[in-house]
Amino acid sequence: MGAERPVSSLLAEGWDANAEAWIEWTRGGLDSYRDHKLAFLPLIPPPGRLTVDVGAGEGRVGRELQARGHRVLAVDRSLTMSRSAATHPEEPVPAVVADAVNLPLPDEVADCVVAFMSLHDIDDVVPAIAEIGRILAVDGTLVMAIVHPLSSAGSFDRDAVGPAFPFIIRDAYTEARHYTTTRTRDGLSMTYHGVHRPLSAYTEALADAGLVIERLREHATDDPASKWSRIPLFLHIVASRRSAR
Template sequence: MTERALTAGGQDWEEQARNWIAWVRKPGFDSYWRYREAFFELVPAAGRATLDLGCGEGRVARDLVARGHRVTGIDASPTLLDAARRADPEGRYLAADSADLPFPDDGFDLVIAYNVLMDVDDMPGTVAEVGRVLEPGGRLCLSITHPITDTGSRRDGVFVLDRPYFGRHRFEEEVERDGMRMRFTGWNHPLGAYTAALEDAGLLIEALREPRVGDDAVPWHLWIRASLPR
């Protein structure tokens, strides 16, 4: 792994890797368990080759494999990659920088980026690399924390916008729940920054979803499926 790969969001995740593994592997604890079936409705059927970008400890990759996908997972955290390999010994998991992917042009017909793009240091560069490794007609399915959610907080049961929406801003949040602790770090981007990156990479938005669970006052995630024209 290169030093660049570690600094591209990976160092923060490496420091939190043990906490994250415990967090996401506790059944029903993380939001993924509430959203995953609906998210996979957005994902095309298995094709030639699927890239799980920022695969972490491998939960999305394992769900993709269960649905028939031939998956390559990449991440910048050695500890998370080790956990992914242990959980899926037959899988392919590589250390890589999301903005400098070690794959040829047109190498995949599907890229999944589940809650990744708000964590990488170079979001436009990462999306550009996705466009490069996708074959014509290939698709990107992504989930991000919703840009509105990233600019506010709950106060007395009311959601209040208390941070700038426009621009690129660093965030860091310590969360403790049920005796488990996790520090989340990354970048806030407005929606237009994400769509501009897709546009610059030649990707066209096919679908956009704001999933809602229960009585959520605001959407916590934003899902997009985009395609590379033939």
């Protein structure tokens, strides 16, 4: 197993504090999963020995993969989230409480790791990706989705006049910074805690972990009337461990 490491916990504490709201939000179909799962799920390879879902939350991706024949282990730092995944009334997913920088698994045990919309919500992303590389077997695959770094770098100017709102980046794209976003839909409210990082923060961490990028896809809406058809909201990456490290 990986060595114990001190970790910061700003994002983890924010998500754990909102865990109950997240479960209600997600199971009400209000999170981003509905927007890009049809683009994300086909990137995941066929079932093998073990698929580890890192930052699994309440288990929505794990349930999909389990239904497709994957032997899934969900991992989340939040006890509330992990318990929710493991006790789902219809489709429970085996789950453990663990930090992404210290996964409770031996080396090279997984042939697939999924990190759906979680790595930008993890305080220490570089050691987390290193841990993913450690538990992946040779020829194993990481399939990840994050908020697109361009999207997290700026925002549309809501005060602009005209059909095409300009997208403004007020702070440095190249500098990491924490952010919170609160959304309200259907009488529910959810606060997201994340960190903006430039794309190179992820690509360098993947390279240092011995992972080779196979696909990189920018996901924007297909609706030409939406402003989000001009700026991609999400980024999907498939990376493989091609040789022993």
